[in-house]
Amino acid sequence: MESKNKKNNKDSKNSLHKPNTNILESLLSNTIPPNRFYGILVGILCAVFLSAFIYLECFLDEKNFPLYSTIFAFLGFFLYFKLPRLGAFICGGCIGILWFYWVGFSFRFYGITYLMPLVWVVFFVVYGALFYVFCFFKNPVYRLSSLVLSSFIHPFGFNWFIIESVLVKSYFFPSKFTLFLFLFGIVIFSTLLTQKLYKTSLVWLVLICFILPANSQMQQVEQPLKIKTTRTEIPQDLRWQSEQLHTIIAQNHKIILEAIQANYDVIILPETAFPLSLNLQPQLIHTLKSLSQDITIITGAIHQENNHFFNSAYVFTKGDMQIFDKHILVPFGETIPLPRFLATWINNFFFNGAEDFSIKDSTTPNFTWINGQRFQIAICYEATRDELYANSPKNLIAISNNAWFIPSIEPTLQKLLMLYFAKNHNTRIYHSSNASPNFTLP
Incomplete structure (x- = not known):
């Protein structure tokens, strides 16, 4: 009898240290538990959701309704606040690939196709590191501020990562101010879920849709020129x-x-x-x-x-x-944004001695x-x-x-x-x- 009680006590202690294995419960709690599998999975899902607006537009074209981009934007930003540091690195790395995998395609015309995987690695590491910094602290104010300011960060002068563009095909106007309000609303929604105020959270979700600036059609000004x-x-x-x-x-x-x-x-x-x-x-x-x-x-x-x-x-x-x-020249396409001696070496070694385009001040x-x-x-x-x-x-x-x-x-x-x-x-x-x-x- 004594040995059985000891066994039960041992199992009880182990259960206290066993991480939560229900990912849905984890998402509804304040943060994702320190579980590598969950971190990687949530990081990948977050990247997919925040990249969906590009692929929806690419494959659906006229059938790409605002509802789709709105839902995926909400899911992506919701998961962003749940990312552990490892998940943040995975998320950023996957975004770097999903948004910019095509950058190395130009290498096909210089006979250096074998370097394309290197480009993917660079984008994965650079954007992975950025998101690691964005999510270094769990504080939602820090994460919100980091993401809103992220579009001011241009690695090597390449500015095509503009996070608020995720909203460009949604119901909401794609601006930094709208993004701030959207993220702030998601933080409150997440907090309400944490406190198990499910009905209140749904009411707040509906309210967000009315508070945020609408993505109305631009005014069609008649153009006198054909x-x-x-x-x-x-x-x-x-x-x-x-x-x-x-x-x-x-x-x-x-x-x-x-x-x-x-x-x-x-x-x-x-x-x-x-x-x-x-x-x-x-x-x-x-x-x-x-x-x-x-x-x-x-x-x-x-x-x-x-x-x-x-x-x-x-x-x-x-x-x-x-x-x-x-x-303004394309980094690594029309100009090498590195010291002159390195740029010359790269052009000679990889691009058959091609010269960068010139610009006038x-x-x-x-x-x-x-x-x-x-x-x-x-x-x-x-x-x-x-x-x-x-x-x-x-x-x-x-x-x-x-x-x-x-x-x-x-x-x-x-x-x-x-x-x-x-x-x-x-x-x-x-x-x-x-x-x-x-x-x-x-």
Whole structure:
């Protein structure tokens, strides 16, 4: 009898130290228990939920209803406050992959495909470390503040991790202020669940939906100009081959003539639609100037000055030509954001001696006037940078070449980020691209 009682006492003591194995109960409590399996699982789920808005838009397109993004955003942010440090690292690492796995795809065109896994490791570690810091303390105020401020952190100058963009297709307006209110509401909801006030928590959840700023449609301002955006389909491994040049120029010429026949005022061709140093082609310039008597032509091409090469936009209107060089280059794509000697070594060793694009010192975004209207001009990556929207332009022309990253979710993420900026600055964006959809926002 005595031995049996000792056994029962031993089992009772063990049960006091045994971690809670019911994950649902853990989620309803204040924090996730220190269990590695739960930490990893919740980290993965959190990353999937916070990445769902990209994949919903990519695969559902017009059938991507706001309800889906709203539900996934709520689940993702709810789990964020439950993450242990290990789970936070896993969550951040998975977000780095789910959002940016495509970055290394450009390596295919330099014969260094074997380095793609290294890119994935870098993104996993960098964003994993960021989320580890965001969740270093359990204090919800600390975690809320860290996440709201996270979009100001740009590893290597790459700013495409904007956490409030998770709301861009939801019922709620995608701004930092809305994100703050949303997260604050989730903290209160989680606290109510912890105290087992289930009915009150549901009432509060409904109340949140009415408190948060709505993601209403942008005002459709009638545009007096008839503007045509375009999409081309030239594979990246062919567009710079000299034998393809005549075909590409002929195709661009045909697109311009069709726009003239359709009575468009402006036609926008993609980034480097003319894959050459256009300013050194007097005959082609003469042709485009002649065509610009009937339509304003905006196109991407290279601008060469001595030994400097610029990724540029050319504007032809009424026989005149303007050149606008890109100000903000893509990190590790158009420039290596490292000390000069390291950048030179990387270009020589991995990119066959290719030179970084040059930039001209200027803090003012490029813009042009067309029929009395001001249009800001952005080349690819620039269209997702705060600097281009600092003055909240009414109109922005964006040109891209996404053939580097096809097939992937990169064009979808780019569009969602453009929509985020368009909504926050009430800007209408006209986007033309190679290898991805053209569109006008809104």
